[in-house]
Amino acid sequence: MQNILKIERLSHRYSSTWAIRDINLEIGRNGITGLLGSNGAGKSTTMNIICGALNQTEGRVYINGVDLRREPELAKKEIGFLPQNPPLYTDLTTDEYLRYCAELRRMVESKIKGAVEEAKERCGITHVGGRLIRNLSGGYRQRIGIAQAIIHKPKLVVMDEPTNGLDPNQLIEVRKLIREIAQQHAVLLSSHILSEIHLLCKEIVMIEAGRIVFSDTMDAFDNYMQPHSLLMRVENPPPATDLLKIKGVTRAEFLTATQVRIYFEGDQEVSERLVAASLLHGWRLREISLERGQLDDTFKKLSSQSHQ
Structure with a gap:
């Protein structure tokens, strides 16, 4: 195909x-x-x-x-496009904005109302249809951005x-x-x-x-990756021994009282497990991100191989 x-x-x-x-x-x-x-x-x-x-x-x-x-x-x-900064008009309601996007896509007038309702339902924003976008959280704004990208299917x-x-x-x-x-x-x-x-x-x-x-x-890409690390910042940090109980975590070292470097390998879900553990145990997670140095090392390795 x-x-x-x-x-x-x-x-x-x-x-x-x-x-x-x-x-x-x-x-x-x-x-x-x-x-x-x-x-x-x-x-x-x-x-x-x-x-x-x-x-x-x-x-x-x-x-x-x-x-x-x-x-x-x-x-x-x-094509449906969600730019890095969602193209929202915050003085409109969700319904007004999505209808406007459907019109921009030159959708048939008789199909616009149904398309708006379907896009809202798929993106979980039906209950905020009448609210001004400016009053919605970042998560809902992102969902509205996705809704405008798929409204014309x-x-x-x-x-x-x-x-x-x-x-x-x-x-x-x-x-x-x-x-x-x-x-x-x-x-x-x-x-x-x-x-x-x-x-x-x-x-x-x-x-x-x-x-x-x-x-x-992704499986082929994983062959290039070495055990890597991430940084996590929590307001109520657990002992390092508790972090080692998370599947995939091999080592944990605290850089400050609230920031910890976590080494892990062989598992793509470790960050989600850490988020879940934080919610369960009240660690009050504020930030979690893959360490930039590991990604740069992979770029360098692959770039050098591509020019050989």
Whole structure:
């Protein structure tokens, strides 16, 4: 079956600097593909081109077999886009905003009301339809952003850093929603956080300095990874011995009274287990993130191999 997204030798230059160079990529009709890269690697440039918000310098993008540059309106009918900062009009209610988005998508008037209700139900925001967006939490705003991306039932949903800035409870809810969407749509999701890609994606495309340095399954990517670590900050820290009881945790060392470095290996779910343990035991988790150094080491290893 034809892939929903095909990119051929995609390149883009800002002034004299190439942001991305010779990007080739294909995505099937459902499931989640992760676009992983550090800040400035070229992820947002690639996504903006895929969604037609930016014209590439070179190369082609095909959406469901349609050349995006030659037939942009036809191609964009099959694209839903959630930018890194959701494009919300906070003075509108949720219902008003989603109706406006449906109109922007040139949906048939008779189908708009049903599409709004369906998008709200899928994203768990039916009960906030009449509320002003400005009065909603970050988690609900993100859900509204996702709702506008799927309201016209596109075949491809593109999400740029969709979990950025959410608290641990909101993270779990939004991850679940993204997995549900991927059952009916192809999802391309970007992140600079390796643990997010691990939790959500089966396919991974790794980009660094504007070039793809790895493109394969998550299992294949794991072969490159050494035991890694994360940082966790809690207001009511447990003893290190309690952290070692969490499946996958191999070592825990406190850097301050409230910040701990946790080493783990062979398990993609350790961060979720730590979040669950915090809720259960009242650790009052405030922050959890994969250590940046490990991700950079992986970039360096894969980048060096790609040039051999």
